[in-house]
Amino acid sequence: MDSERARRRIVLATNNPGKVREFRRLIEPAGWAVVTPRELGIAFDVVEDGASYAENAVKKAQSCADAAGALALADDSGIEVDALGGGPGMYSARFGGPGLDDAGRTALLLERLAGVPAEQRTARYRAVVALAWPQAAGRPAVTFEGVEEGRIGFAPRGGRGFGYDPVFELPDGRTQAELTDEEKDAISHRGIAVRAALAWLAREAGG
Template identity: 70%
Template sequence: MEKRQRLLLATNNPGKVREFRRLLARSGFEVVTPADLGITIEPEETGTTYGENAALKAQAFADAGRCLALADDSGIEVDALGGRPGMYSARFGGPGLDDAARTALLISELHGVPDPKRTARYRAVVALAWPAGREPMLFEGVQEGTIGHEPRGGQGFGYDPVFLVDGVRAQAEISDDEKDLISHRGKAVRAAAEWLASHCP
């Protein structure tokens, strides 16, 4: 049997690992995690754009695993907050906060903002990198929505409990299949997978 090419998920975030595994289930690659390969690095995100950070992470893991690696950098951009927290979504409010605390902080910062002005979007840039050499490839996905007034649902992670996909349902209330179809990360990963299918058969 022909050995499948290895694709390393360049993240230590369990929520992202679950999404990546679902999205890449039919890619034809052997999808592995840093834990599978005994990789324990935490690349510093020193870039000034989503793309730069995604490329930095993908390249670091590609070099460490000596194989093709896929990383993303993503964030939630809230119009009433001037696009914040954006690239700093995972560090919003400081390093001591968890997802629930960051979500609560976001809601508090939008106190008094009426529904029509609570527009927001998730943005993700996925990077593919190879060990030693070629320039990483970048793929972007955007998902428009609004910010709710309280957390709802038990699915997803991050800001999903307050990100309303249709003005009514939170991203944390929809099925994995629906989320994968409409989400920022789903769009970006599908674009990357399509590129891989045509360039790395």
Template identity: 50%
Template sequence: EDGLTCQANAVKKAVATAKFTGHWALADDTGLEVDALQGRPGVYAARYAGEHATYEDNCQKLLQELHGVPSDQRTARFITVVALANPDGETETVEGVLEGIITQEFHGTGGFGYDPVFYVPQLGKTLAEMTFAEKNRISHRAQAVTNAKSLLTTHGHLA
């Protein structure tokens, strides 16, 4: 992935797959934008602490960069973009967004990635403290998939 935005990455993957297969294709990309870091890690979230970094490494780097930043300035959002492409390279995109706050330390053991440090105020816990069902009701990916279903229905790919 070499796009500068989630949309660019999702579109590139969907177009390449659609052209290769000769069929419509869906692809997605997800990023984490932290306001106090001017939007970083963004599309580089999965490799923020390095190409071979673990989830914990990425979280630790994020917490280190936010050291000393007050909680009310640690606002962040996960963004997932889903792209639909046809074999001619025409595309449409939809997205899902989950707003939250980056915590000062790890909380919870569930999930993956930045879940232990991503606090969702309306539920009063991090993504890692949520059940699978709770997380899937509110997640950026769930929102993007719901929006993608509508897009597929519009194009006659779902009944």
């Protein structure tokens, strides 16, 4: 039974509270126990210097898997705004520098889009999820991508979610921050990618 519990555990390569909540909602119903580096007493701080979402996700997942000695899951994600040439993209979490929080980064995004009409504010959320095993297992990391299309609104609305959710408008006019958890998980970029990863585990790894 102990080996079964260990096999069914996924370590999240993040301590971001918003991501942890979403990952738990998405993963735990599939029968996996979800733990964070902080809960395991592992110091986790990876420099995200990859050239792509996938490189960053794999780097984080592999580092966490090696430190925890267990299957790890990481994501790298961002918001891509067409009027900003696809930015901030991979740098969404660092947009504007280390002194800004979610609200500050959202305000900066709106400032950069000042004067841009609604029809030119198209955007998408993109996430790449990576699964990695300790190097001793001899298994290569695998990645899965999820994309959610929308546009950037003119002012924040809604008190749910995190990141740029209050200004990410969906086709029905609501922002991501106005959705229930269930509604968001069903359509979000992260939800799409995580479900693909869980389906792969169930099919290929006996998950």
